[in-house]
Amino acid sequence: MTTTETYKFGRLTLDQSDLPTPTEVYDGIDSRFTIREEEYDEARDETRVFKEKGRDPNLGDDHEDYAFCHFTYVADTPDSILIRNEDDEEEESDRRKLETSRILYFENGQFAFESRQDLLDLWTPQFIGKITDTELDGDDWRFEPLSQEIMSSFYQDRPIISILKVEQPEDENEVTGDSTLANAVADLAGRVASQRFSVGNRSGNNLKGATIIDQSAENLDILEVSGKYENSHTTNLKATGPVTISWNESDWSDSTATEQRAELIQGKLSPFLGQLND
Incomplete structure (x- = not known):
């Protein structure tokens, strides 16, 4: 479960x-x-x-x-x-x-x-x-909200990304560059207040590696991101602060479930807490 x-x-x-x-x-x-x-x-x-x-x-x-x-x-x-x-x-x-x-x-x-x-x-x-x-x-x-450093690090570290929501940074210049891709990212940022990409219900799909997605994550502010490592549960981060985690506890016995659950949650959350200290 x-x-x-x-x-x-x-x-x-x-x-x-x-x-x-x-x-x-x-x-x-x-x-x-x-x-x-x-x-x-x-x-x-x-x-x-x-x-x-x-x-x-x-x-x-x-x-x-x-x-x-x-x-x-x-x-x-x-x-x-x-x-x-x-x-x-x-x-x-x-x-x-x-x-x-x-x-x-x-x-x-x-x-x-x-x-x-x-x-x-x-x-x-x-x-x-x-x-x-x-x-x-x-x-x-x-x-404490989550900084852009935390959001960007999460995107870069997870090989599988299923949701990415971005917006134009308010305190930085417009996205610049002469390439078609840079122009596309700049156009995307200029036309909408924010943009959310998602794989939806399609299993096995991955936003990571799509060039315009990677460039958007690099050049724009990340408002939300969902990702995971291979064979792990998905974690969702929102820049406003919420972190959604998942786990499977069906194999735990009733006598040890409380302690195992506490240790597992601590392990999933402490890396983000550590980054808030940086």
Whole structure:
């Protein structure tokens, strides 16, 4: 069974000596709900209490700067709050469920969190601060897009490319050159705000190696790219920050799945985190 998840990256911007450690994050998760916020509901004439918790923590402490704590963040949202009962037990529902997001927090203050439409990005650093008793203000964290260096490096390194979206760089001159190809790339950049190439549903096709595609990736800004190595799963990057990864966990036993999944996700995400440090 193939699992696909999308992650965004962030960083706590405290001094290294003030950063919580992965062990402190691990120790702070006790699977009990705590209050995130309270909000008065005029229509119901009642105060709605929104809660959150962490669960299923796993500590990967043998990766130096990328030692990490992996856990699942669980939160009430306006759509899900009605199915958590008075004893804070999660009730099954065919229509609504508590929202969850997988989170990895690293020794150097970086974190990766599974992107969910109903969960605000800022809840991740706020929760990490709360469970580790680390005082955080709004400027003590930031969320990180992917640089053009990261996007270009990914395109160059993967032999198989299935999606490429590009646009004319705003802070650079127009594409120049006397060749027919350069003129074609310049014409492409000048006619449309952006251009997306895709192999669609055709298996075995590859954008890499098509000269105009390679030239577009070299001369224009890459907004999105999907690629892979031979016999591996596809990874998708968007310059705004999201990274979508996939893996197959059907061979894992129930007793080891949590640890194996955490190590696999760490391995897939840490190269991008490392490039954000460059």
